[in-house]
Amino acid sequence: MNNIIKSITPTSTRIPVKSPFILASRLYNNYPAGNEKMEPTYYIENREIGNDFNLESPWRMYHGKKVPGFPSHPHRGFETVTIAAKGFVDHTDSVGSTGRYGNGDVQWLTTGKGAQHCEMFPLVNQDEENPFELFQIWLNLPKKNKMVDPYYQMFWNEDIPIVENKDSNGNISKVKVIAGDYKNAKALNPNPDSWAAEKENNVTIWIIELDPHAEFTIPATTETANRTLFYYEGDSLKIEEDEISKNNSLDLVPDREIKIKNGSKLSNLLLLEGEPINEPVASYGPFVMNTQKEIMQAFNDYQQTQFGGWPWDRNDPVNPIDSGRFAKYSDGTLSYPKEN
Structure with a gap:
């Protein structure tokens, strides 16, 4: 293992992460x-409906x-x-x-x-x-x-901004910038009280798509940040000289450029990085606080x-089948994607 990969964890669903x-x-x-x-028009036999x-x-x-x-x-x-x-x-x-x-x-x-x-x-x-x-x-x-x-x-x-790159051989990589920035692209504004709302916290959430044989470099961030790269679709790729297969999560050194060379198939990766919140963490089930007393x-x-209660007539409501993509906020404001 090279000196920019701290650890590799096999996973296909639950991704190991660090603060924030x-x-x-x-x-x-x-x-x-x-x-x-x-x-669904059919159910697979012996599945535990309601806890599957x-x-x-x-x-x-x-x-x-x-x-x-x-x-x-x-x-x-x-x-x-x-x-x-x-x-x-x-x-x-x-x-x-x-x-x-x-x-x-x-x-x-x-x-x-x-x-x-x-x-x-x-x-x-x-x-x-x-x-x-x-x-x-x-x-x-x-x-x-x-x-x-x-x-x-x-x-x-x-x-959502998507930045397209071409390497020296003309192979394309794309970066979907959900949080943070990349080159001249800045993500949409996160929620106002988010840790990501303060630029110095360097919160980054990217989806990276690599064409076959594409070369791509993740820029360095600060030495104090945590950086996770999850490889979830493709065949294999190389980071420096180490070959990485899909369904692996990598804990990477944050203050070094990460040079990636893709294999022979289209690959997709999720990048998560940011400055840690240096406070105690207490969590149980659906709650994340600072102390066990706060959890209780x-x-x-x-x-x-x-x-505040549940204002809907069932605990699993769905919208009409033909409703399309939309958001209705609590004040009645409606939002639609541009295609609508």
């Missing part, structure tokens, strides 16, 4: 065609009983950055927001002092399969912002207030 990130995971499913209710995480199966229902996904559940003290790379997500939350996003869109949710949300995966294609790929990244909040009001916004795929308080508050 708490958790990162990739959900990938080859869902079948759906029916008029956006449910069988990684050996071609697709999973997770906590959904009719439509795949995650019915209403609470969070406090951190943010979720959800990249819907393929397929669609129907969002609802306890402050009254709703929407549908997918095929490259990103949702950024600050849970702050407490919010419930629901993430269902409607199978909108009735005459063909519904491929699905999603990354959910938990970004911690500093103590001063853990009890802010919840805040939610959409980054439509059409608005979060459970007590949720039991007593339900974080």
Whole structure:
């Protein structure tokens, strides 16, 4: 192993991360065609409907009983950055927001002092399969912002900067800049109370696509940052002289350029980096705070207030099959991608 790779961890779903990130995971499913209710047209035998995480199966229902996904559940003290790379997500939350996003869109949710949300995966294609790929990244909040009001916004795929490069042989690489900046491209503004909102925290979230044989260099950041590179699609690539196969997560030295040479197939990577939040972390289930006492308080508050309650008539709502991509915020404001 060369001196810019600290460690390599085999993974296909749960990505090992360091502060300021708490958790990162990739959900990938080859869902079948759906029916008029956006449910799968068949169920695989012996799956545990409502608690289905069988990684050996071609697709999973997770906590959904009719439509795949995650019915209403609470969070406090951190943010979720959800990249819907393929397929669609129907969002609802306890402050009254709703929407549908997918095929490259990103949702950024600050849970702050407490919010419930629901993430269902409607199978909108009735005459063909519904491929699905999603990354959910938990970004911690500093103590001063853990009890802010919840805040939610959409980054439509059409608005997210993508920078295209050509190497000396004409091979193309593309960088989708979800957080941070790259060359002359700056990401859309993160939520106002986010650790990413302060430039000196160097929070970076990129999706990197490499054509066959493309060469690409990740620029150096500060020596104090944490840097994770997850290789999830392709065959193999080289970092310096080390050959890396897909479904591996790399902990990399942050203050060195990372030179990558792709193999013979298209490759995709997720880059996560940022300055650590140098504060104690206490986490349990859906809550991330600084002390165990605060975790217990979060459970007590949720039991007593339900974080404002649930304004929807079911805990797993989905939007109409033909609703398209949209976001409706709690004040009634509507947002659509440019194509609409």
